[in-house]
Amino acid sequence: MRAIPLKSFASLAALGLLVTGCGQGLLGGGDSGDQAAKQDGPIVLGMLIPQSGSEAAIGPYMSNAAQLAVDEINAKGGVLGRQLQLKTADDACDAQSAAAGANKLVTEGVNVSVGGYCSGATLPTLPIFAKANIPMIIPAANSQELVDQKLKNVFLINGTGSQQATTAEKWITKQGAKSVALMHDNTSYSKDIAVRTQALLDPPGGADAVITEAVTPKESDYSANITNVLDKKPDFVYWTGYFQEGGLIARQLRQAGYKGSIMVGDGSVSPKLMEIAGAEAAEGVYATMTQTPDTLEGAEGWIEAYKKKYNAEPGPYSNQAYDAVRLAAEAITKAGGTDGAKVVSALEAIDGFSMFSGPLKFTPEHTLASGGFQILVVKGDKFILQDALK
Known part of the structure; x- marks a missing residue:
């Protein structure tokens, strides 16, 4: 599913995409001391993102876009007469680091969490934010395991692993593949997509x-895994993990003589994949992915605003991070304040x-009622839209 066309950046404001402040205080008003300070001070949004480790390239895309939204909202008067403030913490795409980062953000008094990229790192933060009564708007992480926790404060604005697997199966079937290798790294996100894709491909018509093959993440040589896969003579390989391994696997598949189709999951959609794989091996690699700045119709004005502010192109999950902040502002406005339960109810009513x-x-x-996954393909140094599978 493609995004609804947006004719210009100015039309974003006209459609109400930029949240304006209402110029009113929180419900209940007027206590002095700490309570008054909380009501008059900034509304704090917390964002856990990878700022170190193998996925660190994604972090700036998300935090920059989130800060862009914060700055735009504050320029319009803020939310309920208060300014927004963004605080980030490094999860390093690692469960232990993520838990430490979540506790740090809770201690710093964040009102809403708008982060979450790696599902395996996001999972252990769920009970931490739930215990603190902090709503979570997750812009990128999308393992079905996040949904299966059934926590009332958790909302996903990226398509789920189940929705991604459905898109993958449709494309693989459309390509007429007869023997498919599903490669994953045993993390929550990656294995979830592989298992669900396998289940969809197994019935008649698939x-x-x-073939399924699990690899060890953060290795430099996957030749043994490549040999295991190619021994089964697949004509389609789908890697469901992250770009660091995805780039190596694509390169090593081609070096081993594999001529069939290669596809990667959304965690591998990054310019880094082409850099690691090399231009020749990356060319023609497909990807299952939700909207990226390059595939958004009518978003030229937003892209220019991002480039003007950061002197860089917006990358994967920048648009989702931007929307996470805007959605948080909308829910706080509708809730009349930052009470966690009221913000959750406001999100449910959106x-x-x-x-x-x-x-x-x-x-x-x-x-999301619809996951919005589409098929991209590497052409030159970019992922471009191949098929929206309407």
Whole structure:
């Protein structure tokens, strides 16, 4: 599913995409001391992102876009007469680091969490934010395991692993693949997509043979895994993990003589994949991915605003991070304040809020009604839109 066309950056404001402050205080008003300070001080948004480790390239895209949204909202008067403030913490795409980062943000008094990239790192933060009564708007992490925790404060604005697997199966079937190798790294996110894709391919009408191969992340040589896979003679390989390993696997598959199709999951959609794989091996690699700045119709004005502020192109998950901040501001406005339970209720009641992915309405599971996954393909140094599978 493509985003609803947005004719210009000016039209974003006209459609109400930029949240304006209401110029009113919080419900209940007037206590002195700490309570008054909380009501008059900034509304703090917390963002856990990878700022170190193998996925660190993604962090700046997300934090820059989130800060862009914060600055725009503050320039319009803030939210309920208060300014927004963004605080980030490094999760390093690692469960232990993420838990430490979440506790740090809780201690710093964040009102809403708007981060989460790696699902395996996001999972251990869920109970930490839930215990602190902090709503979570997760812009990128999308393992079904996040949904399966059934926590009332958790909302996903990226498509789920189940929705990504459905898109993958449709594309693989459309390509007429007869023998498919599904490669994952045993993390929550990656294995979830592989398992769900396998289940969809196994029934009649799917591939004749489905091979699964688990690799160890953060290695430099996957030749043994490549040999295991190629011994089964697949004509389609789908890597469901992150770009560091994805780039190596694509390069080593081609070096081993594999001529069939290669596809990667959304965690591998990054310029780094082409850099690691090399231009020749990366060319023609497909990807299952939600909207990226390059595939958003009518977002030229927003892209220019990002480039003007940061002197860089917006990358994967920048638009989702931008929307996470805007959605948090909308929910706080509707809730009349930052009380966690009221913000959660406001998020549940959202119906038609305009985002880059289209009008938002959450399912009872707090996921998008439609995942918005599309097929991209590497052409030169970019992932471009191949097929929206309408």
